[in-house]
Amino acid sequence: MIRVQTEDFDAGALLNGLMDDPAAGAVATFTGTVRDDSGTLTALTLEHYPGMTEKQLQALADEARRRWPLSAVVIVHRHGRLVPGDRIVFVGTRSAHRAAAFAACEFLMDWLKTRAPFWKQEQHGDSRSWVEAKSSDDTAADRWT
Amino acid sequence: MIRVQTEDFDAGALLNGLMDDPAAGAVATFTGTVRDDSGTLTALTLEHYPGMTEKQLQALADEARRRWPLSAVVIVHRHGRLVPGDRIVFVGTRSAHRAAAFAACEFLMDWLKTRAPFWKQEQHGDSRSWVEAKSSDDTAADRWT
Amino acid sequence: MDLFYFAWLREKVGTGSEQCALPAEITTVAALIDWLKTRSPGHATAFADLALVRVAVNQDHAGLDAPVRDSDEVAFFPPVTGG
Amino acid sequence: MDLFYFAWLREKVGTGSEQCALPAEITTVAALIDWLKTRSPGHATAFADLALVRVAVNQDHAGLDAPVRDSDEVAFFPPVTGG
Numbered sequence: 001m002i003r004v005q006t007e008d009f010d011a012g013a014l015l016n017g018l019m020d021d022p023a024a025g026a027v028a029t030f031t032g033t034v035r036d037d038s039g040t041l042t043a044l045t046l047e048h049y050p051g052m053t054e055k056q057l058q059a060l061a062d063e064a065r066r067r068w069p070l071s072a073v074v075i076v077h078r079h080g081r082l083v084p085g086d087r088i089v090f091v092g093t094r095s096a097h098r099a100a101a102f103a104a105c106e107f108l109m110d111w112l113k114t115r116a117p118f119w120k121q122e123q124h125g126d127s128r129s130w131v132e133a134k135s136s137d138d139t140a141a142d143r144w145t
Numbered sequence: 146m147i148r149v150q151t152e153d154f155d156a157g158a159l160l161n162g163l164m165d166d167p168a169a170g171a172v173a174t175f176t177g178t179v180r181d182d183s184g185t186l187t188a189l190t191l192e193h194y195p196g197m198t199e200k201q202l203q204a205l206a207d208e209a210r211r212r213w214p215l216s217a218v219v220i221v222h223r224h225g226r227l228v229p230g231d232r233i234v235f236v237g238t239r240s241a242h243r244a245a246a247f248a249a250c251e252f253l254m255d256w257l258k259t260r261a262p263f264w265k266q267e268q269h270g271d272s273r274s275w276v277e278a279k280s281s282d283d284t285a286a287d288r289w290t
Numbered sequence: 291m292d293l294f295y296f297a298w299l300r301e302k303v304g305t306g307s308e309q310c311a312l313p314a315e316i317t318t319v320a321a322l323i324d325w326l327k328t329r330s331p332g333h334a335t336a337f338a339d340l341a342l343v344r345v346a347v348n349q350d351h352a353g354l355d356a357p358v359r360d361s362d363e364v365a366f367f368p369p370v371t372g373g
Numbered sequence: 374m375d376l377f378y379f380a381w382l383r384e385k386v387g388t389g390s391e392q393c394a395l396p397a398e399i400t401t402v403a404a405l406i407d408w409l410k411t412r413s414p415g416h417a418t419a420f421a422d423l424a425l426v427r428v429a430v431n432q433d434h435a436g437l438d439a440p441v442r443d444s445d446e447v448a449f450f451p452p453v454t455g456g
Binding site for chain 4: 177193196197234276282
């Protein structure tokens with residue numbers, strides 16, 4: 001299941017939705033929220049590329065299923081205006097074994113960070129700036145190639 | 146939070162409980178359920194060592210916090226009689242960054258598998274047998290030493 | 291050709307999307323960018339440092355040497371920062 | 374000394390726990406096991422292959438050469454299979 005939406009999501013309900021298969025064995029999830037390291041973040045606005053976003057997230061999910069034996073993949077990513085503490089992204093993977101569930105979940109987050117067309121703009125008071133991509137994200141994504 | 150219990154747990158509620166810190170950033174979870182690869186599993190009974198279990202799980206959580214900057218660690222492990230599809234274990238970690246949350250969650254599961262004093266007995270019909278430890282679990286745990 | 295701009299490239303170009311009739315002699319992303327830079331000072335500024343620019347052709351990531359034709363959808367944006 | 378047995382070691386010994394007065398000359402886990410093997414055929418069977426046996430002293434994992442004394446809590450069990 002791939003969802004790109006402005007609405008909030010219930011991470012717990014998404015996890016419980018992944019638990020409904022008796023043959024599941026192992027479910028790994030990642031949930032990301034808006035941090036405010038500076039203490040001055042007013043808002044974080046996520047722009048995305050409608051169409052390409054869904055296409056790229058589906059391609060990521062397909063690639064994860066090609067690499068690991070997964071019985072379910074869930075990716076939910078928000079866009080629009082968020083404030084500190086808001087949920088941004090949920091990734092959940094289900095497999096018979098924990099190593100596959102963990103690896104696929106981490107892979108999806110790493111590749112999502114470098115391939116899904118989202119851009120963050122920070123607002124501190126009246127000042128707005130685009131968040132720059134981190135080289136550490138490229139390094140993390142390169143692990144899987 | 147460390148819990149060793151016979152009662153079922155709500156994995157989604159545990160995940161949502163980890164989301165309550167606005168500074169969280171990243172939450173990783175793992176949930177394990179009883180699989181029935183054979184199609185003949187009647188029940189899985191987990192025996193444990195009361196006292197040592199809690200002590201070892203707390204030691205694992207402390208070690209994870211020593212290795213990674215975590216703002217929360219949750220471990221819930223059931224014992225007693227379970228049937229296929231039942232939840233067995235939940236591990237959740239919260240950090241500012243996803244790499245730490247993922248690594249700590251996987252570390253906790255790997256070490257739990259080789260250090261927490263639980264023993265599984267499988268029941269197929271009237272036949273009962275103790276599950277043997279897997280060398281793959283030792284290999285996974287050795288990654289972290 | 292449908293062109294899309296995102297994040298600060300959108301702001302510098304001054305629009306999120308535009309359409310153009312691609313000259314026949316332009317057959318690569320690199321040539322397309324050189325041509326777009328002549329369209330306005332905003333375009334020129336947006337494409338001043340190509341190390342900061344990423345490209346998608348028909349919603350797939352592409353390099354500067356990727357082929358383009360008039361029926362393509364081409365997007366320009368900074369390195370992505372989702373997740 | 375408080376002794377605990379778990380999983381198939383419990384079944385072979387025939388009890389999950391017992392108390393004993395540790396002879397003064399027994400100062401290591403290995404010596405304790407040798408002594409316990411003389412207590413019953415069940416004990417002897419449980420400890421027949423020490424490669425299959427794990428030990429905890431005072432609820433911490435311990436090796437065969439770990440020191441023990443009468444006030445300790447010592448447990449024997451197969452490799453753990455939780456999670």
